[in-house]
Amino acid sequence: MGSTANNITTEENTTQAPGEEHDDSLDDGSDGEAWVFYRERKEWADITPVPQDDGPHAVVKIAYTDPFTDVYDYLRAVVVKGELSERALYLTEDAINMNAANYTVWQYRRKILRHLGSDLEQELNFCREMIEMNPKNYQVWHHRRVIVEWLGDGSKELKLTEIIFSQDAKNYHAWEHRQWALKTFKLYDRELDYVDLLLEEDVRNNSAWNQRHFTISQTTGFTKEVIQREVEYTKAAIAKVVDNESPWSYLRGVVQHCEGSLASVGDLWEWCQKMHDEGQCSPHLLTFMLDLMEDRMERQPDLRPTLLKRCLEICESLATKYDRIRREYWRYIERNLSHRFGA
Amino acid sequence: MSGREYLFLRARHVKYFRRCLQVLPFTSVTYDTSRMAVLYFALSGLDLLDGLSELDKEERQHIINWIYSLQILPGNDRDEQACAGFRGGTTLASCRGESSCDTVSQLDCGHITMTYTALASLIILGDDLSRVERPAVMAHVAALQCPDGSFFSTRGGSENDMRFMYCAAAICYILQDFSAINTTSATKYILNSMSYEGAMGQGTHLEAHGGSSYCAIATLHLLGKLDSSLSRTQRERLVRWLVERQSGGGLQGRPNKPPDTCYAFWIGATLQILGALDYLDTAALRQFVLSTQDPITGGLAKYPNSNPDGLHTYLGISGLSLLRKDNLKPVDPALNISQQALSHLHQLHKNISKNSTVPC
Numbered sequence: 001m002g003s004t005a006n007n008i009t010t011e012e013n014t015t016q017a018p019g020e021e022h023d024d025s026l027d028d029g030s031d032g033e034a035w036v037f038y039r040e041r042k043e044w045a046d047i048t049p050v051p052q053d054d055g056p057h058a059v060v061k062i063a064y065t066d067p068f069t070d071v072y073d074y075l076r077a078v079v080v081k082g083e084l085s086e087r088a089l090y091l092t093e094d095a096i097n098m099n100a101a102n103y104t105v106w107q108y109r110r111k112i113l114r115h116l117g118s119d120l121e122q123e124l125n126f127c128r129e130m131i132e133m134n135p136k137n138y139q140v141w142h143h144r145r146v147i148v149e150w151l152g153d154g155s156k157e158l159k160l161t162e163i164i165f166s167q168d169a170k171n172y173h174a175w176e177h178r179q180w181a182l183k184t185f186k187l188y189d190r191e192l193d194y195v196d197l198l199l200e201e202d203v204r205n206n207s208a209w210n211q212r213h214f215t216i217s218q219t220t221g222f223t224k225e226v227i228q229r230e231v232e233y234t235k236a237a238i239a240k241v242v243d244n245e246s247p248w249s250y251l252r253g254v255v256q257h258c259e260g261s262l263a264s265v266g267d268l269w270e271w272c273q274k275m276h277d278e279g280q281c282s283p284h285l286l287t288f289m290l291d292l293m294e295d296r297m298e299r300q301p302d303l304r305p306t307l308l309k310r311c312l313e314i315c316e317s318l319a320t321k322y323d324r325i326r327r328e329y330w331r332y333i334e335r336n337l338s339h340r341f342g343a
Numbered sequence: 344m345s346g347r348e349y350l351f352l353r354a355r356h357v358k359y360f361r362r363c364l365q366v367l368p369f370t371s372v373t374y375d376t377s378r379m380a381v382l383y384f385a386l387s388g389l390d391l392l393d394g395l396s397e398l399d400k401e402e403r404q405h406i407i408n409w410i411y412s413l414q415i416l417p418g419n420d421r422d423e424q425a426c427a428g429f430r431g432g433t434t435l436a437s438c439r440g441e442s443s444c445d446t447v448s449q450l451d452c453g454h455i456t457m458t459y460t461a462l463a464s465l466i467i468l469g470d471d472l473s474r475v476e477r478p479a480v481m482a483h484v485a486a487l488q489c490p491d492g493s494f495f496s497t498r499g500g501s502e503n504d505m506r507f508m509y510c511a512a513a514i515c516y517i518l519q520d521f522s523a524i525n526t527t528s529a530t531k532y533i534l535n536s537m538s539y540e541g542a543m544g545q546g547t548h549l550e551a552h553g554g555s556s557y558c559a560i561a562t563l564h565l566l567g568k569l570d571s572s573l574s575r576t577q578r579e580r581l582v583r584w585l586v587e588r589q590s591g592g593g594l595q596g597r598p599n600k601p602p603d604t605c606y607a608f609w610i611g612a613t614l615q616i617l618g619a620l621d622y623l624d625t626a627a628l629r630q631f632v633l634s635t636q637d638p639i640t641g642g643l644a645k646y647p648n649s650n651p652d653g654l655h656t657y658l659g660i661s662g663l664s665l666l667r668k669d670n671l672k673p674v675d676p677a678l679n680i681s682q683q684a685l686s687h688l689h690q691l692h693k694n695i696s697k698n699s700t701v702p703c
Binding site: 053054057058059060061062063064068072079080081082098099100101103104107108110111137142145146170172175176179205206214218244245249252254256287324325327332 | 363364365366367368369371372373374375376377378379381382385405406408409412433434435436437438440441442444445446447449450451452454496497499500501502538539540541544545546548549550551552582583586587589592597598599600619621622623624627
């Protein structure tokens with residue numbers, strides 16, 4: 001009994017593990033204090049640990065440390081007993097600290113929290129710490145959502161995601177959580193201001209542009225006035241940095257909400273043309289011009305000969321000069337447009 | 344691009360995957376509940392490198408047995424079957440033998456990604472899937488679909504998104520039984536996840552993402568719904584978004600993010616399914632992926648000069664395989680196994696349809 005884990009611990013000393021140096025300190029989860037094994041704790045003396053059974057020929061073994069094996073042997077033991085107690089809750093904390101990706105431990109923890117009627121505000125604090133330590137872990141965010149649902153109170157969620165964004169403003173988990181909280185608790189009041197702030201900090205933050213689209217779609221919707229306002233906002237952002245895919249993409253997304261077409265929104269063509277005349281040749285500008293012309297050719301067959309010629313010139317310049325990495329793509333677009341709009 | 348030409352270090356990567364099959368360092372402990380996925384990366388990686396012959400017959404059989412040992416074998420009760428499928432590791436597996444209490448059966452559940460990677464690994468090893476509890480696996484998949492069409496990963500509670508929908512589609516394709524999926528709501532979920540950028544996020548309103556777009560398009564392909572679901576304009580915009588992900592040679596997952604090895608597969612395979620892979624600068628992409636190799640330990644990392652891991656090593660190599668270079672076996676972009684392994688699966692499908700006594 002218990003030999004499987006011990007074998008693995010022995011093997012780690014002889015097998016060079018893939019790519020990473022093994023850290024042989026055994027202080028995981030102990031916050032720098034001396035680790036006391038569960039098997040040596042008086043309050044756990046009534047429990048017989050249950051070892052992991054990996055079978056005789058396990059593959060992809062993990063070189064567990066002794067404290068890890070100890071914690072998980074006791075975790076298995078309380079699961080087998082179906083124990084839903086304060087000490088089991090405490091044990092899940094150690095188990096999570098050692099591996100926050102173990103979703104079954106989180107599930108067990110929720111079962112205990114429910115059973116004990118534990119203080120969920122305290123749980124939110126624990127969860128926040130875990131999120132700050134593991135901001136890209138799916139389990140911590142899921143746990144957060146469940147606890148917030150139980151509490152029916154989303155008032156701390158925007159602040160939490162903002163803490164995470166201060167480290168990584170593009171963290172997908174945090175954006176997903178924020179959108180969920182905004183939708184569930186209707187917290188949109190200051191959302192566009194927050195997006196503005198992020199875009200001021202980094203106009204290339206594509207997640208913030210996406211959030212702008214989300215917020216508007218959930219609040220005012222893309223009315224005629226809003227579209228006009230957003231077009232002006234985006235044009236100003238492009239004026240700051242022309243070679244930035246995010247606002248160009250947003251602009252395309254916004255004008256698609258118009259009845260009609262791309263070209264029906266104000267003076268976009270003239271605005272592009274002016275930038276181009278001033279010597280701007282960002283691929284994003286050229287691509288947008290292509291889209292405007294394609295749209296025009298769809299609707300006005302008489303303009304096709306003139307516009308097609310212009311389109312093919314742009315494709316050529318993208319393929320040979322301004323966007324050579326995508327030359328095969330631009331060649332394809334050249335063929336595609338010629339086929340659709342040629343004589 | 345720097346003038347340096349990188350070589351593909353095949354032998355080192357074979358050794359890297361061999362080591363993954365044996366033992367991972369404690370720093371990889373976050374994979375403790377997804378060891379099955381690491382196994383699949385290593386096996387499929389060895390397969391693409393034509394290195395499976397390194398495993399002798401006995402070793403293969405041991406691996407097959409280990410995979411089956413992680414299958415949950417429920418009774419005929421529908422609720423129990425909903426918790427079936429394959430586990431990713433043995434954290435709680437030994438609890439089942441010790442007790443039949445509710446806590447054990449609720450926590451020791453199958454996981455949809457582990458079920459997909461278990462089945463894929465079995466196919467790669469040439470197994471005939473005869474020990475797969477088909478009705479239970481199907482009940483497990485069916486129980487995980489949400490009303491909005493997306494999927495949870497496990498019965499015990501999890502997030503729901505596009506990743507698990509892909510796993511469901513792959514499982515159903517492998518077992519040739521789509522009855523567990525409501526394809527109408529699944530397709531609707533996928534289309535609702537298409538953002539204004541023209542590609543898919545993990546769900547409605549979320550930022551378009553290379554990984555989600557792969558899961559979405561591969562799912563539609565596996566369900567046979569790709570052509571009927573996307574309009575010509577949607578397809579053109581998606582192709583453009585995918586092609587625009589090439590940045591400095593490598594592929595990024597989202598606009599204005601650094602290129603990352605794994606998107607060589609996620610973006611490359613999506614383009615391959617859409618018949619548009621050639622629009623990338625494949626030579627530059629290959630050089631980027633090769634620049635993330637670790638010349639000492641083998642393996643590939645997310646970025647150049649970083650530590651390799653199983654996921655990036657495998658996805659980098661399967662991404663290279665799409666490019667038909669470096670003597671790699673060709674990979675099937677939708678199931679992410681070699682075309683040779685897929686042929687074996689297709690043979691199994693034929694045998695099953697010939698032999699009507701085999702329960703499906």
